[in-house]
Amino acid sequence: MDRVRVLVVDDEADFLKLIKRRLEKRNVEVSVAPGGREALDHLAGQPTDVVILDVRMPGMSGIDTLKEIRKRYRETEVIMLTGHGSVQSGIEGISHGAYDYMLKPFNIDDLLERIRAACERARLKKAERERA
């Protein structure tokens, strides 16, 4: 299987630095973006399998970014990250087309598992589209 290409979007630079290092250590190709607009710019130039998107960000919010991604890149899966710790914000993300959500702080292995599951779904969707 090809290396998974992940874009992590969060306004916390330290968080981005750490998550990038840790996922890369787990054989994931990681790009980072500090906000929604930067994320959309990145996606325009770089094919990406999974976007890990923080819900609460200054400027363009996570939910607005998600809506744009869903509109432009149907095969890219999105996993929402929320510091609220509530199911509700995650459910809101899913209702707008996110694949899954995770509550902060999380276990890196749980995140990796979800990334892989998201990739699998992206792959199936792609295969299905090609068949069609």
Next chain:
Amino acid sequence: MTDTSYTRLRLSLMLLTLGLSLVPLFALGFVIDSEFRESYGDKLTSNLKLVAHNKADALDVFLTERVVQLEMVAGMNTLDSLSNQQALELVFDTVHEASPSIIDLGVIGQNGRHVAYSGPFDLRDVNYKDEPWFHQAMLKGLYISDVFMGFRNFPHFIIAVKRREGGRTWILRATIDSDIFTGLVRNVQSGASGDAYLVNREGVLQTPSRFGGKVLGQASLPAYRPSGDVDVVRWTEDGTELVAGIAPLAHTDWRLVVIENQQEELSPLLRAQSLIFGLFLICALMIAAGAYLSVGSVVKRLQKADKARAAMDAAVVQSNKMASLGKLAAGVAHEINNPLSIIRESAGWIRDIINDGELGESTAVDDLQEATSDIERHVERARTVTHRMLGFARRMEPLQEDVDLNMLARQTVSFLENEIRHRNIEVECRFDQDLPLITTDANQIQQVILNLLENAIDAIGHDGCIEVETRPGDGAVVMDIADSGEGISPENVSKVFDPFFTTKPTGEGTGLGLSIVYSTLKKLGGGIDVRSERGVGTTFTITLPLVHVSIPGRQEESWTE
């Protein structure tokens, strides 16, 4: 409002009610009494005047009759005929028979000597030419004397009429029996201490007074100015209030004095007054009792309403406090979760480096592993706190389903069986088998019961008892969860539902459990109460309505990203 304030309020209302009721009542009583007394007094006075007037008239009639009798005898006979002893005695017998009060008859010549006399005394040779009454009679033609002792030496009075016959003048004189006259006067006396007598112009008694005044003695009347009609005189004698009606007689200077004892005459009025006073007293007592009972009832209701309002205010304050703290908790939790993520990822990154063997093998690596574990453990602990805070802040519409509280409680107790056994705690369940189903959110109620049971276990520690009881309430079901722990101090009982209030050692309790329980139950339309006694234990009583209906517009606040 303190107890003293209620006492003051009760007193003020009592005084106001009594004042507004009793003052008009007593004013009315006073007016009735004074009016009644005055009109009764007036009536007594006019009655006394009438009696005196009528009796004086009667005495006048008596005297007039005697005078007319004598004038008829004098007019129908001549001096010569009456000078005949036998003829006079015949006339006297006739007169005496008609008027027994006339006890003798005498014919007196113009020289003052008795020409003839018929009566019980021997007065034939008596000469009256020096007697004042003889001259008066000769002068005026009619003379009625005052009572005097005279030759007879007993109280009597005389009536003399003058007759002119040709060139001769003579007088027919009669003695009037004082006893008969006294009897007439005494008929007027009324009551036990009433009196009636005749006095002359100088106040000398003409008939005896009932209480010691003998004929020709001085009457004990106060000075007064005669008006020519019936006079009324009042005075006090030996502490007795007396009133006299004094009526003048037409033919003489005599006055008829009718005396009444004021108190005695007023006794019917006094009896009526006592009756009225008694009635007023009963009315006043009834008003006082009514005021006491009604004011007591009003103040009691007020006290109850104030208490209910205070409880409601406290509930509103608590609810507002919860809402504010909920918002605060949500904000704080979110802000903490982000740095927690970074800390956790930092620790994870160190662990990744160690696991890759990049640091080689040394004791420092072991220390680093341990430190990383500590960081992760404490991040997890902090995460638990923030998630609970967010759970506290969350406001989600509860589900509506039929819930068997007994079953739910039994199931929840079973979750904690291992812990209970391990701590040697006995759980006694007393479930009402006829407990109705309630429509509520089973998961949230289970969280509540779980939380309360965990608290009970923590309160006991080891070796104790937890009692779980269910029972039907008024449109609700009630559950008691009682532990045999140390109990909560009185100063802490009121704080147990406050967020972040805990008595557990630092790091062991978030202080959010009971406040979540509180807000959950409020959200479900129920409530919670706590009773605790040091050394005996603590009982939490939760109440849940049979059906909880969400009121539109009162939906609990929610938050969004």
